[in-house]
Amino acid sequence: MEAKEEIYQYIRKNIKEDGVTAQSIAEIFGIKRNVASHYLNLLEKEGKLQKGTNRPVHFSIPTDTEKKAEECNNMIDERPAAQKEVSVFSKFIGYNGSMEQVIEKCKAAVNYPVNGLTMIICGASGVGKSYLASLIHQYAVESGAVEKNAPFVVLNCADYANNSELLSSVLFGHVKGAFTGANEEKQGLLAEADGGYLFLDEVHNLSAENQEKLFLFIDSQKYRMLGDSKNWQTAKVRLLFATTEDIHSTLLATFRRRIPFEIRIPDFLERSYGERFLLVSSFFQNEAEILKKNICVDSEYFRRMLNLHEEGNIGAVKSKIKVLCAQAYSQQREEELRITTPGKESSDSFHFYWNRPEKKKWMSSYQIFSNITGCFVPGMNYSKIEEVLDLFLQTITRRLEENKKENNFCEIPPFRHYEEKCRNSINKILKSYGYRLNELEIDEFYKMVIAVLFDETFFGAAFKISGYEKKKYRKYEVMISRILDAVLEDYNDNVREFLQTILTVWLSDKVKVKSKINALILMHGEHSASSMASLANEMIGDYVYEAFDMPIQVHTEDLIVKVNDYVRDIETNEGLVLLVDMGSLERMYDKISCNVDGDLVIVNNVSTAFALELGFSLFDKADIYRITQMDMSQFNMKMQYYKGLSQKPNIIVSCISGEGIAVEIKEILSRYVNTDEIDILTMDYSELKKQLNRGSAEDFHNTIVVFTTTPLSSTVVPVMNVEDLVNGFTNPSFPEFMLNKENVREFTNDIIKLFTLKGVASRLRFLNPEVVMQEVDQVIRGYENYYHVQLPNFLRINLFLHTSTMIERVLVKEESGKIDSIDTEGINEESRKFIEVSKDIFKSIMMKYKIEISDAEYLLLYQILQSVIQK
Known part of the structure; x- marks a missing residue:
């Protein structure tokens, strides 16, 4: 599902009459506000959303659209069977997970007008190629693409790998006398499959000649029987191919070109944890039904099946399970068959159960978490993860509530297993760190674990956690790691890493580490x-x-x-x-x-x-x-x-408003300072002030300078007030080994932008302030280069604030009171030249935002810059 459609479905299901803003959608989906605005406006143009008139703009579902949707939903059960959604592919585990795109291709190939499109299914032996081919045939029948009695003919080309002539006869048929032993005419599989599907497995075994005959048939639906060079035969056959080999090295290019759809089925161990769990569970359930016995498997053996690495892939797992069940059936006489790890007989180890009377309804419950981890996107850091955790938990709760209508969630054996693990482990471990979670918090933890484990669409997310964040959250990470060791036992895939990250953030909100040293x-x-x-x-x-x-x-x-x-x-x-x-x-x-x-x-x-x-x-x-x-x-x-703050020469950064700004200043400094030789330290402002008041020069004997955002005096170390730097009241003076003159200006410029960003962010309603800041920076550099000046800091700040808000104001077509006072009639030669220069400087911005900036706006900028550029 594309991002725009995901946003629409979320709004339709979760948002009532108040609607949403671009900012709220950006936060929910972890995207930029302008991207969210783009999607919302597209949905509005399509008629799916309506746009409000107030600021900020709210988007909501049109009343008539929602009403139609409800009517449509109410009519679903009243539609004729032929019109109901076909769900035959739901039998294929992973159909809405790793196989979702594959299934969509299968449907498209079947539904293509007239005679469908040819497909080739690639994948290792045992991944389910033949099974998928049979489902494609069933889908074609149920959707009406072929007749109800349409044949499904299967041929394994490997059976004739050494006899291409015989294979040709089997495929196309032969006339009497075509070869020795051909005593009568015989129809081939193409004739047998007329009106239906012919599935050729291991198609790489086809000779070049037979490939040429087949692509001729694909083009014209005509073929000649072996031994007949005059008469053409016709058949209306849909072709499906499958292979375990690389088609580019085994099939003719002319043959490949006739196959529009190439799909691949992943190996067993490439599947997500949830999909592997469902596959193994379905195999045990099938055996329970065949043997008419309840089957119990201990957790360790079950994990072995989940991580089984065999050449036969899913087929090998299925065979292994069948052998285990057969042995248990032969050796045990009880109603309940128990499969244990060799040498492990304790009944306490049994955690997974399959009952024979009927296929448990709860088997489908594993799929309630499909796509649930989609709110976490690659590139997120800890703070971004924290923003979407509430949404993640809300979604879990909603899905569990919906599932209660059919199943008692707490009674589903694997879910119950993990719930017991969490309840028995979490507080035992946290006790050694001085903490304890309440019942509701343990329940949250447990639900997040199973949601990730059983999201069959989950394949991990490449989070981007900085070294600073890793250190800041380290103690929470240590605690979560120990808990997961106990809860997940020996699962060591990317599920573990994902859970480690999101649960670390979650725990940091539940318990607070107070000691800083x-x-x-x-x-x-x-x-x-x-x-x-x-x-x-x-x-x-x-x-x-x-x-x-x-x-x-x-x-x-x-x-x-x-x-x-x-x-x-x-x-x-x-x-x-x-x-x-x-x-x-x-x-x-x-x-x-x-x-x-x-x-x-x-x-x-x-x-x-x-x-x-x-x-x-x-x-x-x-x-x-x-x-x-x-x-x-x-x-x-x-x-x-x-005694001393650092063994090396160091710079101290401190901010009275909190650690955040100090860290950002530190990051800016690290771009210009060799951090291998100079430490950049952040300190709590009150602690720094306390140490300075003690007046001990020994504490600061390696300190080059202290940066603070609040005035601070000291006799033991140089102190630089960042606000004075931003306002242009002071110029930074650094030793040459630390920052050269060129870098000093760049550093100062970055500090100005940092503080200006806070002001810009508070003024902008739609545009991304970080992006706009970069664009305005280029504008300022354009004026400096053209007029050969260096703008003073206070003027740069003024320009950052004015220009960024001007771009948004023009974009949303808002009027400015200052514009009315601008005299556009009395333009002199100098100001006219400024307008022409400005149009060139703003050219890329106007093209990007598709805006036109008026002469009055340029003249307002001219008034701001006039005192500098006329010198």
């Missing part, structure tokens, strides 16, 4: 560190500590390697605390501190009492300085402390 307990012994960290976290009620359990014989050097690997994955701007039971603090300190951005504290002879006292301090957001002032005498411990 990472702390690590390292102890020798199988569970020593884990036990201490778990106890401390549980008592503190926060994920304060992580633990490394070290073998007794491990050397300090091995421990250092392990810690440094850990340090690379965490944020250490706030500092790092290591609690160890033994080892040389000095040796550890020297090898670890160089990889830590903030302060490093290492404490020896760790005890549970000290871990708790320190943990409560970290929970209360104590900084490293406060930790170093703790009274150590009562614990008989030794501490080593590295």
Whole structure:
């Protein structure tokens, strides 16, 4: 389904009379606002939506359209059987998943006027090519494309691979005397299939001569019997081919050209988890019906079937299951056959059941989650995922409510299995981190797991998570990873990675990690560190500590390697605390501190009492300085402390309004600064102010400059106010090794655009502010290049704000009060020249947005720039 149609269906099913805006659709589907606006306007032109007159514009379903749709739905059951939707392809598992496009091609080939279109089905042995061919024939019969008694004739060309003449006889028939032994005339399969379908399997075994005869038949529906060079025979036959080979290397180009539709069926292990589950389930259910026995399979064996790698693909899985059931039937006399992993007899391991009396209605329930993960699109980061999680959960809830009409969701065995796993595992694991989820939250977690597992259309999404986000969400990711280890057992495909990502974001909203400084307990012994960290976290009620359990014989050097690997994955701007039971603090300190951005504290002879006292301090957001002032005498411990924000030259960025802006400034700086040589650190504003007020130059002995968005004074380190920089009240001064003069201007320009973007975003209603900013930047550069000037910062900001809103205003045909005061009659030579230059500068923007900018608008820009360009 194309994006436009998906949006329409979503609006029709979920949105009432209030309608939707382009912004709301952009957020729901994870697309840009202008793209959403484009789709909505197309739907409005098609008559599917109506557009409101208020701002922002709302789109809704026309009343008469919705009424007609309801009438149509009510009439479905009253239509004659011939007019009802044909659903024969629903027997093919994956018909609305990985096989959806294949099925659409099959339908198109069947429904093509007169005699349909020829198709070739490609795929490895055992993927279901013959079965699909039989469904195509059934579809043609049920849709009326062929007569009800239309034949379906099958020939495996491999049976005649070494005798092309005999194959020719079988296909086209032969006359008496055509070859030795041809004592009478005999019709071929083309004649037998007249009015129906001829399915040629392993078609790559056709000789070149027989391929030529067949493409002649495709062109004309005529053929000659073997041994007859005069008389033409005719037949109305639809051809289906199948092959396991590459058709480009095995079939003539002239033959391939006669086959409009080439489709491929994926291998068993290329199918989604949901599709593989349905395939395996259907095979066990078939055996239950054949053997007239209930069948129970333990989870481990079931997973083996889901991940079975056999040359015969789906056919091999089916055969394997048949053998397992046959053996169980032979060896067991109970009403219920049990299939277990060898050596595993516990009844607790049985999780999957198939009942013989009738095909369970709940088998179809696995498909209620089809396409449910479509709200997650490639390229999403954690913040974008967070925006669509509510929609995802709402969709799950709605589908489950709809399914309740036919089935008790909670009683479906595999779903029940995962529900039990979640309820038995989640809080046991979270307890060791100091947290607990309530029943409703566990239910949400469980439903998201099964929705992803049983979305047969799911094949993963390439999320784009930055290194900064990975560090920020790391502790949530660790907790989710442990939970999934318990819930999913040994599933290791892209489903796991997808769940890991979305559930990490989900958990970050359910539990809040309060301690900002990472702390690590390292102890020798199988569970020593884990036990201490778990106890401390549980008592503190926060994920304060992580633990490394070290073998007794491990050397300090091995421990250092392990810690440094850990340090690379965490944020250490706030500092790092290591609690160890033994080892040389000095040796550890020297090898670890160089990889830590903030302060490093290492404490020896760790005890549970000290871990708790320190943990409560970290929970209360104590900084490293406060930790170093703790009274150590009562614990008989030794501490080593590295004072200083970073081992390397560094720049500190701090924003009083929150971490977001500071991170964005850091990202801009990283484009111009060699981050291998210079650290760029973000700090909480109040913490930075506190450290500066202490006046300790040692803390900032490697700091080059501090960037803040709020005035801040210091005698120990240079401070640069970003607002002064944006407003043009100061110019940045950096050491040459850090930024050269050319880069200083580019950096300043990027900072201006960053802050201007916030202003632009608040003013624009339709256009994407980030895109417009780039376009306005080119406009400003155009004026600077033409007039050989460098616009001062305050003027650049003015232009960013004015020009971006002007483009949108012209686009939506809104009037501006300032335009009325512009005298377009009194244009002099200089201002006329400015208009001509401006038209050239704005040419690409006018073409893109299909707008015309008036002379009055250009003259308004001229007034803004006049004082600079006339110098």
